[in-house]
Amino acid sequence: MASIKTICIYGAGALGGAIAAKLALGLREQVTVSVVARGGHLEGIRTHGMRVWEAGAASPLVARVTATDDAAELPPQDLVITGLKGHQLGAAVPGLAKLLHAGTRVVMVLNGIPWWYFHRDEQSGHAERQIEELDPNGDLWRSIGPERVIGCVAYQGAEVVNPGEIRLSNNGHFVLGEPSGEATGDIETIAALLKQAGINISISPRIRDEIWSKLMGNAAFNPISALTRALMSDIMSNPALSAMVGQVMNEVKAVAESLGSRLAISVEERLERSRQIGPVRTSMLQDLLAGKALEITPLVGMVVALGRLAGVATPTSSTILALVTQLDRENLRVAG
Ligand SMILES: NC(=O)C1=CN([C@@H]2O[C@H](COP(=O)(O)OP(=O)(O)OC[C@H]3O[C@@H](n4cnc5c(N)ncnc54)[C@H](OP(=O)(O)O)[C@@H]3O)[C@@H](O)[C@H]2O)C=CC1
Numbered sequence: 001m002a003s004i005k006t007i008c009i010y011g012a013g014a015l016g017g018a019i020a021a022k023l024a025l026g027l028r029e030q031v032t033v034s035v036v037a038r039g040g041h042l043e044g045i046r047t048h049g050m051r052v053w054e055a056g057a058a059s060p061l062v063a064r065v066t067a068t069d070d071a072a073e074l075p076p077q078d079l080v081i082t083g084l085k086g087h088q089l090g091a092a093v094p095g096l097a098k099l100l101h102a103g104t105r106v107v108m109v110l111n112g113i114p115w116w117y118f119h120r121d122e123q124s125g126h127a128e129r130q131i132e133e134l135d136p137n138g139d140l141w142r143s144i145g146p147e148r149v150i151g152c153v154a155y156q157g158a159e160v161v162n163p164g165e166i167r168l169s170n171n172g173h174f175v176l177g178e179p180s181g182e183a184t185g186d187i188e189t190i191a192a193l194l195k196q197a198g199i200n201i202s203i204s205p206r207i208r209d210e211i212w213s214k215l216m217g218n219a220a221f222n223p224i225s226a227l228t229r230a231l232m233s234d235i236m237s238n239p240a241l242s243a244m245v246g247q248v249m250n251e252v253k254a255v256a257e258s259l260g261s262r263l264a265i266s267v268e269e270r271l272e273r274s275r276q277i278g279p280v281r282t283s284m285l286q287d288l289l290a291g292k293a294l295e296i297t298p299l300v301g302m303v304v305a306l307g308r309l310a311g312v313a314t315p316t317s318s319t320i321l322a323l324v325t326q327l328d329r330e331n332l333r334v335a336g
């Protein structure tokens with residue numbers, strides 16, 4: 001990757017939209033930033049620009065970006081950043097494929113286990129294993145290719161509060177990592193560009209450890225918040241629910257370690273960090289309230305499935321998976 005002149009954010013929702021606005025404002029005249037969005041949110045972006053309220057800000061950032069729901073209207077891009085949820089990636093494959101040239105890298109901002117997890121994975125004994133639950137028929141593996149991907153873990157709370165308008169709940173940061181762990185020229189270039197746009201970025205040589213460490217929180221809080229409609233702070237101040245969170249965290253840690261990850265953070269430290277996040281509505285609760293499909297498989301289903309692969313029992317996660325799957329089905333039925 002020589003230099004980056006074009007960036008498309010595909011799925012410019014809460015996180016993707018915030019990243020797009022910062023890139024468009026911070027890299028003006030240096031990079032062309034465009035977004036793929038849809039529905040009322042796309043109309044909001046077109047009409048008023050992408051508006052982003054940073055935590056504690058008195059006025060929003062407003063970025064004018066080229067916005068479309070048809071990726072074929074855009075030229076191939078030097079960098080694609082996906083802000084889609086894990087369960088939305090498969091349907092976006094044809095559009096994503098139109099944005100690729102030989103050297104395009106794709107940064108995937110995702111919670112949970114990503115479809116490319118075992119690519120260049122030397123630690124689990126399952127290198128290059130494809131995950132059917134996350135990538136049915138191998139469409140992503142074949143059309144995007146795991147070798148293009150750079151993993152991204154987001155420590156940034158965000159919500160689309162109105163069409164085209166995003167509110168950030170903290171001054172967050174993002175961790176990037178090549179699946180191989182290498183400090184490639186590509187990842188250095190991308191991180192430098194994101195930093196230049198004012199985004200807090202670090203690079204990890206062990207991105208899977210970062211994925212699991214974040215997932216200790218999401219595998220617990222996201223489904224429990226959807227099942228109870230509680231904010232994270234409410235879950236933490238309820239002794240029975242916070243004990244359940246601890247049980248899920250222990251299960252996630254055990255699965256991670258049995259697949260060769262090393263988690264520097266203990267369950268107690270992870271609980272303490274979650275306590276500090278405060279009255280945040282998780283992304284899964286946001287989707288439930290909006291009548292949208294829930295991101296269950298990457299966050300909960302994979303803890304159970306990879307636990308099975310690794311021979312680790314996950315009884316609490318399995319119970320939560322059954323409950324939240326039924327909730328999702330019923331929620332979608334009611335939403336029509
Ligand atoms: N929000 C948060 O606080 C955090 C989220 N994350 C993770 O980051 C990832 C992104 O989450 P988040 O930003 O919340 O997601 P959002 O739901 O806010 O954004 C996804 C966007 O992509 C759009 N989209 C989906 N499919 C298509 C398509 N085929 N074409 C065009 N647009 C499409 C969605 O539209 P529509 O709404 O119509 O479906 C939506 O606007 C997830 O994995 C999430 O778990 C991580 C940390 C925090």
Ligand SMILES: CC(C)(CO)C(=O)C(=O)O
Pocket residue numbers: 111154155156157158217218221222280281282283284
């Ligand atoms: C809970 C939170 C905000 C933690 O960053 C998150 O990752 C999500 O809502 O999916």
